[in-house]
Amino acid sequence: MAPIDGVDNEIKSSALDLIGNTPIVALDRLYTGPGRILAKCEFMNPGASIKCRSSLCMIKKALDSGELKPGAPVVEVTSGNQGCGLAVVCAVLGHPLTLTMSKGNSAQRAIHMEALGAKCVTVPQVEGTYGNVTLADVKAVEEVGLKIIEETGAYYVNQFNNDANAISHYETTGPEIWRQTGQRVDAFVATVGTAGTFTGTARYLKEKNPEIKTFVVEPSGSEPIKGDAITKxxxxxxxxxxxxVPNLFKFEYLDEPISVTDEEAVEYMKLIGSKEGLYVGYTSGANVAAAVKILKSGKLPKDAWVVTLLNDTGLKYTPVPEELIK
Ligand SMILES: Cc1ncc(COP(=O)(O)O)c(C=O)c1O
Incomplete structure (x- = not known):
């Protein structure tokens, strides 16, 4: 939108302009040092998670290449946040969107997608329970998604195998961290789903300064990147x-995996709320728990700045069942 007499200079032209450029906040009350944890507020994206970045990049690149025609239908297999991000992008650009998601994923995410005009097909779990989604559950969701694509010929986003997923973080998350920290970043920590976030951001930061240490966070007992057998x-x-190990994950950008238990993730999720006033989800808690472990381990200089991500809002999760946190 063209500015009129400087009055509407700050008007964003659509929700797409609300994606990325998230603020970075120092968690100085939760962790008082030595060193510092700096966290990107990804829950402030319009889809309330980090996955808005890859949603925008994957759809834009598919339109640019001609693989996706304007107004054509889109399908994706999602744990929810990618679906909410795609729902933002597809609503603005006018693409009908169908998402398949496990019944084990947060129901609030399905509500969010549908509120943005998308269709969410929920798939019964194979082995997990509500709030705990396994690889077998994801495979079942994928099967349903692929069937819909076969029947409709819709464009398949395919976040686990789409290079534009990692590119979105190479082009946005990495440069934002570099700029916002005044180029003073000692370490970067991220959880891994598709690995788009980790691979794109770590690649950018390592290219800027190979001395930056990079860590992935794996749930305790489910640590394939570390190379351990899955016990939980x-x-x-x-x-x-x-x-x-997802296809987008690249070992060349990794220094070390860190393991975090459910209890630690919940403890830090609560601390981010009570000490910092930010209500975030489980992977955000895990990221911050890992950042504290790294700072306390003596692996980094004493005054190190560790950058991580508050991946999504806590508002989309139900309370943790007692038996999982005892
Ligand atoms: C809450 C949350 N945290 C972390 C991730 C991992 O992000 P990525 O797929 O870029 O590895 C996801 C991905 O969906 C997510 O939903």
Whole structure:
């Protein structure tokens, strides 16, 4: 939209302009040092999660390449946040969107997608329970999604195998962290679902400064990147930790994996709320728990700045069942 006499200079032309450029906040009350944890507020994206970034990039690149025609239908298999991000993008650009999601994923995400005009097909779980989604559950969701694509010929986003997923973080998340920290970042920590976030951001930061240390967070007992056998496929870190090394993950950008238990993720999720006034989800708690472990381990200089992500809002999760946090 063209500015009129400088009056509407700050008017965004659509929700797409609300994606990315999230603020970075110092968690100085939760962790008082030595060193500092800096967290990107990804819950402030219009779809309330980090996955808006990859949603926009994957759809734009598919339109640019001609793989996706203007107004054509789109299908994706999702744990919910990718679906909400795609729902934002497809609503603005006018693409009918169908999402398949496990019944084990947060129901609030399905409500959000449908509120944005998308159709959400929920698939019964194979082995997990509500709030705990396993690789077998994801495979079942994928099967349903692929069937819909076969029947309709819709464009398949395919976040687990779409390079534009990681590129979105190489083009936005990495440069924002570099700029917002005044190029003073010692370490980067992220959970891994598709690995788009980790691979794109870590690649950018390592290219800027190979001395930056990069860490992935894996749920305790489900640590394929570390190379361990899966002993606990059920965990609370919805959207991450699927028990396999995703195709987008690149070991060349990794320094070390860190393991976080459900209890630690919940403890830090609560601390982010009570000390910092930010209500975030489980993987955000896991990221911050890992950042504290790294700072306390002595692996980094004493005054190190560790950057991580508050991946999504806590508003889309139901309370944790007692038996999982005892
Ligand atoms: C809450 C949450 N955290 C972390 C991730 C992991 O992000 P990525 O798929 O980029 O690895 C996801 C992905 O869906 C997510 O929903």
């Amino acid at each position: 496929p059920l965990h609370l870190l919805q959207g991450s930790g699927y028990g396999c």
